[in-house]
Amino acid sequence: MALPRAGGLLGPERGLAPMAVVAALIAAPAVAVIARDELRDLLRREFLSAVQAAGIPNGRRLRRHILPNTVLPLAAAAWTALPRALMAESLASLLGLGLPEGVTGWGTAIGAAARAGDAVALAGPALLLALTLWALHGVGDGMRLAFTASISGGRR
Template sequence: MTTDVSKPATTQRPTMRQRIRNSDVWWSFTHSKSAMVAAVILAVLVLAAVFAPLIAPQNPYDAAQLDMWKAELPPIWEQGSEWPYLLGTDTQGRDMLSTILYGTRISVVIGLASVALSLVIGLTAGLCAGFFGGYIDNILMRLGDITLSIPTILIAILVSTVVRQLLPSELREIGASAVLVLAIASSSWVQYARTVRAQTIVERSKEYVQAARLLKVPSRRILAYHILPNTLTPVLVAATLNFGMAILTEATLSFLGIGMPPGQPSLGTLIRIGNQFLFSGSWWIVLFPVIQLCLLVVVVNVLGDWLRDVLNPKLR
């Protein structure tokens, strides 16, 4: 005689894809036309920049591919243009479409790296200041107050100039991007630090943190595994908005001549070069990089505003 023993029904855990599709963020994204359009445009701009070597008709960094006889050719729809220079050429014979794609890649990489570095500095400072308090909190916050009392662009100019002078002359052009990342991050970490500090002060008084302290859990583990995850929501929103600001800061420094060198042009460098020929009739040298920069910053800010509204509990 056999007995039929039925197995208890097991509940299958939803996959990551299912959790994302069932989340409020995904619902809000699919019901926001502005966010979807901005995301598509940003994806196209970033992917075009990443795959610039495959898309661009020319490598603007390779002097062997440049032809001075093709300098200042107008866009393809203007008289006197030549194929394949769709957006014309600059004063060195570089294809404008190629320089914009390569310049966008440099601007995006510098923007992402500077935001990542400022996040690391700001998160570390904010967690330490809020958790330990006392003289650590006073020192870090007073340093932040001093930083905020100076305009962001002046701090970036000061850091960039000082670091460039400290570097050997043969390394200044090679390390230009690293200098820009350091200069931008040194002026933007305070916002993250203050946000995380305020959240940490609230979290450290809760019962789960007190229980962890009673169990002799190391402070670094409490900060990394318990407090930090509860402070990331406002930080992610600030990081998204500051990404566009970092790109603008890089463009400003490059426009002033203390950013990326002409041999490795970012969008700011292209605008600075094109601005010199604006009134000579070669309007396309400055116009197209300006359009690319404005479009990139606008779509990032639109996504940042949408993310801020979605993650704001007061608006739910």
């Protein structure tokens, strides 16, 4: 709900950049919490204890073991924030607080069709928004499953 209020305070005449910044700032804390938890779990894993016991320098340990193992969970966390940001932007546009005039979005199209009372015009953008959100969540779930499979060594 913070996105519509922030969009309304920024005003639609400022363009898309402030809305994108607000969406990123709203999504960042959730991604940061997930990233912190994943990094804590990773640092407790046995292979990193073995690498440290072998005396491998910190820089090499970071490049060869920590960073490659954090890419997929961070990408999955960022990807799961995308549908939330899209839904928040659509809600803001539906309320008239989102995208500036002349820029069409699903929320804008849904709001215009709802205000006009045209169910046929409402069905298209609403269906496309729902399918897009469903597909984005599906990709995020696939990334999460790939990460889980890589941790367990391909076993489930």
